[in-house]
Amino acid sequence: MPPSAIIALANALLAGLDVLVPKIQDLFKSGEISVEEQQSIRDKYLALRSQGDAAFTGPEWNVDPDKPI
């Protein structure tokens, strides 16, 4: 595998970990999910919804599958 692909993979893994690590940390939190945390989860969900189809308009979402590599 070329070094550029390894670096790209590492970047993608880090991006994925950025998402996952807070979730894992949440598993170890004790007590209740506060009102503020609940609101934050709801806000993120609504933010995604408010994007509608725009969430899928970037070039990464619109690659022609028939276009040769």
Added chain:
Amino acid sequence: MKRIRCLVSSLLICIQPLTFVGTVGVVATSGCRTLAPGGVYQGDKYLEESELAITTSYDLLHTYVTWEYQNRAALSKWPEIKKSADNIRANSKQWFASAHNLHDAYAANKSEANRTALNTVIGVLRSALTEASKYMAQVAQPTIQP
């Protein structure tokens, strides 16, 4: 004791291969914590977990298709990755639209049928994440040059 069991089961999920989404199980849970009273979910942990699962699924699938898009040439030796990413691109809009619709149906009427339907579409998202995880792990596997 219940909390210990919960942590152990959570850890078992987490110590699965820590690939990009190797901890897919984590995306749909905020652990064993309960909801504080007075929050927007009004005590409905399932609704909170489903919203968390949907947004996290989007973030991770977005990461996957972006990675594939930016590295198409380097990844061409694994045609199954292109096929997988193209499938996610082709269907994600519909998957998430369905998730939102079924989320609304459940929020309006918390019946077992509506919950099952929402579970089903979240299962579809989770399957896509599992596939993405598998392929990223495949690329991350070093090969021994002869």
